[in-house]
Amino acid sequence: QKEVEQNSGPLSVPEGAIASLNCTYSDRGSQSFFWYRQYSGKSPELIMFIYSNGDKEDGRFTAQLNKASQYVSLLIRDSQPSDSATYLCAVNTLNTNAGKSTFGDGTTLTVKP
Amino acid sequence: ETGVTQSPTHLIKTRGQQVTLRCSSQSGHNTVSWYQQALGQGPQFIFQYYREEENGRGNFPPRFSGLQFPNYSSELNVNALELDDSALYLCASRSPSDGGNYGYTFGSGTRLTVV
Numbered sequence: 001q002k003e004v005e006q007n008s009g010p011l012s013v014p015e016g017a018i019a020s021l022n023c024t025y026s027d028r029g030s031q032s033f034f035w036y037r038q039y040s041g042k043s044p045e046l047i048m049f050i051y052s053n054g055d056k057e058d059g060r061f062t063a064q065l066n067k068a069s070q071y072v073s074l075l076i077r078d079s080q081p082s083d084s085a086t087y088l089c090a091v092n093t094l095n096t097n098a099g100k101s102t103f104g105d106g107t108t109l110t111v112k113p
Numbered sequence: 114e115t116g117v118t119q120s121p122t123h124l125i126k127t128r129g130q131q132v133t134l135r136c137s138s139q140s141g142h143n144t145v146s147w148y149q150q151a152l153g154q155g156p157q158f159i160f161q162y163y164r165e166e167e168n169g170r171g172n173f174p175p176r177f178s179g180l181q182f183p184n185y186s187s188e189l190n191v192n193a194l195e196l197d198d199s200a201l202y203l204c205a206s207r208s209p210s211d212g213g214n215y216g217y218t219f220g221s222g223t224r225l226t227v228v
Contacts, residue, residue: 043222044219045219046214046217088155090155099215101156103157105155
C-alpha cells in the first residue's frame with residue numbers, strides 16, 4: 001500500500017463544473033496536508049495547505065480534511081480550461097519546516113471548454 | 114531575490130558518469146529538499162538540508178549525496194549513474210515560518226537523461 005494514494009484519472013469535467021480530487025494517506029500521525037498543481041513539463045506549485053479537520057476555502061479552491069478517515073480532498077469550483085493539470089496531494093508527519101513531504105502520484109484533470 | 118533557481122535545465126549523461134545539479138533557494142528559506150520525479154509519478158524525497166546539515170533522507174543509495182552552502186544554495190551529486198536515474202530532479206525550499214505555511218516552493222527542475 002502506498003503511503004499517499006490518489007486516483008490517477010484522467011478526470012474530465014466540463015467548463016464551469018466542480019472538480020473533486022481525492023487523496024487518502026496511511027500514516028495516522030500525519031499533521032499537515034498540501035495540494036500542488038503541476039502543469040505538463042513544469043514543476044509543482046503549491047495551491048492549498050490544510051492542518052485542521054474541516055474545510056478551508058481560497059477563492060475557487062476548497063480543501064477538505066478528515067483525519068479520522070485519513071482523507072483529504074480538493075474541490076475546484078467553476079472549473080476553467082486553465083485548471084487542466086496534474087494535482088498532487090502531499091502529506092507531512094510534522095507541522096514544521098523540518099518535516100518532509102510524501103507525495104501521491106497525482107490526478108490528471110482535464111477541463112473541457 | 115525571489116524564487117528557486119535550478120541549473121542546468123536539461124542534462125544528458127552516460128551510464129556510470131557522475132553529475133552535479135545546483136539550486137539557489139529563495140531568500141530567507143533555510144531548508145532545502147531534493148526530490149526525484151520519474152515520469153507519471155509523484156516526487157520522491159531524496160534528502161533535506163537545514164543550516165548546512167542533512168536532517169532527513171529518503172530511500173536513496175549513498176551515491177546520491179548533497180551539500181548546502183552558507184548562502185542556502187545547494188548541490189545534488191549523483192555518482193555511478195544508472196539508466197533508472199533518468200528523471201526530473203526538483204529542488205524545493207521552505208521558510209522557517211511563512212504564516213504557518215510549510216509548503217514548498219519548487220524550482221523549475223533539472224531534466225536528467227542517462228543513456
